[in-house]
Amino acid sequence: xxxxxxMKSPRTRMIDPFDRHIHYLRLSVTDRCNLRCTYCMAExxxxxxxxxxxxxxxxxxxxxxxxxxxxxxxxxTGGEPxxxxxxxxxxxxxxxxxxxxxxxxxxxxxxLDQYAEPLRNAGINRLNIxxxxxxxxxxxxxxxxxxxxxxxxxxxAAVDVGFDRIKLNAVVLKGVxxxxxxxxxxxxxxxxxxxxxxxEMPLGHIDSHARNQTxxxxxxIRQQLSDQFQLTxxxxxxxxxxxxxxxxxxxxxxxxxxxMSDNFCTSCNRVxxxxxxxxxxxxxxxxxxxxxxxxxxxxxxxxxLKAAILGAIGRKPERHYFDSNDTQIVRFMSHTGG
Numbered sequence: 001x002x003x004x005x006x007m008k009s010p011r012t013r014m015i016d017p018f019d020r021h022i023h024y025l026r027l028s029v030t031d032r033c034n035l036r037c038t039y040c041m042a043e044x045x046x047x048x049x050x051x052x053x054x055x056x057x058x059x060x061x062x063x064x065x066x067x068x069x070x071x072x073x074x075x076x077t078g079g080e081p082x083x084x085x086x087x088x089x090x091x092x093x094x095x096x097x098x099x100x101x102x103x104x105x106x107x108x109x110x111x112l113d114q115y116a117e118p119l120r121n122a123g124i125n126r127l128n129i130x131x132x133x134x135x136x137x138x139x140x141x142x143x144x145x146x147x148x149x150x151x152x153x154x155x156x157a158a159v160d161v162g163f164d165r166i167k168l169n170a171v172v173l174k175g176v177x178x179x180x181x182x183x184x185x186x187x188x189x190x191x192x193x194x195x196x197x198x199x200e201m202p203l204g205h206i207d208s209h210a211r212n213q214t215x216x217x218x219x220x221i222r223q224q225l226s227d228q229f230q231l232t233x234x235x236x237x238x239x240x241x242x243x244x245x246x247x248x249x250x251x252x253x254x255x256x257x258x259x260m261s262d263n264f265c266t267s268c269n270r271v272x273x274x275x276x277x278x279x280x281x282x283x284x285x286x287x288x289x290x291x292x293x294x295x296x297x298x299x300x301x302x303x304x305l306k307a308a309i310l311g312a313i314g315r316k317p318e319r320h321y322f323d324s325n326d327t328q329i330v331r332f333m334s335h336t337g338g
Contacts, residue, residue, distance in 0.1 A: 012070045014309075016316040024073045024240070024270035025066050029059060029087060031275050033080040035108055036144035037132070039171055039200050043144060053275045056086050058295045062273060063094045065305045072101040075128075075240075079275070082111040088118045095123025106130065106169070110146070112154030116161045126238070127158055128196075130169045133177050134187060142177065159191060167194040167238075167255070172221055173214040181224045189229075189252040196242045196255035197221045218256035225254060240270070259283075265318065279309065281316040288312075 014022040031048050033041070054062070063074060074094060081087055095103045105119065106128040112119075119127075131151055133139045139148040158166055168188050172178050181197065188195035199218060222245075225231060231245035234253060242255030265282075272280040277292025289312040294300045 012068070012310075014070050014313045016313050018266075018316075018318050020266075020268055020316075022269055022271060022313055022316070023070055024075070025063070025071045026075045026077050026270060026272045027059065027063060028077050028079065028273060028275040029056075029081050029090065030079040030084040032083050033078055033108070034083055034110055035080065035146050037130075037171075038142055038144065039173065048276055052292075054277050054292060054295070056084075056090050058277070058292075059275075060090060060093050061295065061302070062277075062291065062305070064097055065302055065309065066273075067097045067099050068302075069306055069309060070099075072099060074100065074103050076103070076105045076124075077272075078106075080108055080110075081105055082107055082115050088115070088122050091119060091122035091124055102126070104128065107154075108143075108146075109151045109154035109158070113150075113157045116154070116157040116163075120161045120163060125163065126165045126167070127163050128167045128169050129155055129158065130171075131155070131184070132170050132172075133180055134183055135180065138177060138180075155191075155193075159193070165194065165238075167196060167242075169196050169198060171198045171200055172216045173200060174216045176214060178216050178221075181221055182228055185225055185229065185254060188254075189247065189250055192251045194244075194253045194255065196257050198257040199260045215260060217260070218258040222256060229254065241268075271313070271316070279312055281312060287315060287317050 016022055030053070036043055036045065066074070076087075076091070076094075078084070084090075091103065091105075094100065102125050103123050104126040105124050107130070109129040109131065112127075112129070129151075131139075132142050134148070136148045139146055139151070155166075155168075168184070170177070170181075170184050172181060184197075185195055197218065199216065200214060222231065230248055231254060232248075234244040234246045236244050236246070236253065241257050241259070243258070244253040244255045246253055268282075272283065273291075274280060277290060277295060279289040279291055281287040281289075289308060291305065291308065294305055294308060
């Protein structure tokens, strides 16, 4: 019997060299953002020229190729996805792809008062909303330009719309916002939201602080929380790197993303696509594949794109090696896609 080509099967399983099933794509739609978070980008950012970023049609085409290859979860990222013109129409197009189980988005929430309902109607199932402080002046300090009231209004708008689930993300920095861990957890739990606390990663050169002096481990954060919350390890997963704990008599989960202290690469199920068309095989490595050139070559078919993607998955590295004393990856998180 002749086997079907993997490019023709909508349920191909992409397996990397370490027997990990890759079925989750983080897809950046822009490198631009309406904030300038200190751990994410430089204060004076140089954004990509417009001609270097993928068009919405190119992003949709790539998403369809990935879904054909077995990707069943896509998270739209940035920068800030909601500053991209046409984002709601892109969500509708991707959400309607046969075989996609879930479409989610990471946002800073500042524009959710305007976009929460259209996003839900367009097919976004879940939201991750980044918020690192509940103190007005500190929020401004961390984001350089952010308005806390606007972010909180966005969170409340998202809650009112009724997404399947909403998770808050907080990057914890020693001596900056580590004294707000309990306050942030209380804020989430009181609203039946999930929250993940994230260790800072050394991506891109920054001058706002020394990363080796602001590192806070997930274990120390969990210890803070255990004084107030009864945390029980959970087997639940949303498919990402968060390791969750549940609370008695609560719908909320508290998660920890620990790229520095507790390498989670053995369970990696994802790849990233940057807005300039680079397929990143690992957040902490430079292994990548340039798909933009293929997209803009009218001789390249979808099957050619899928074959190239499958070949790249076969080169996915085993793990990352982060060191807070040494920034090896010069691209900022806003260029990488959150």
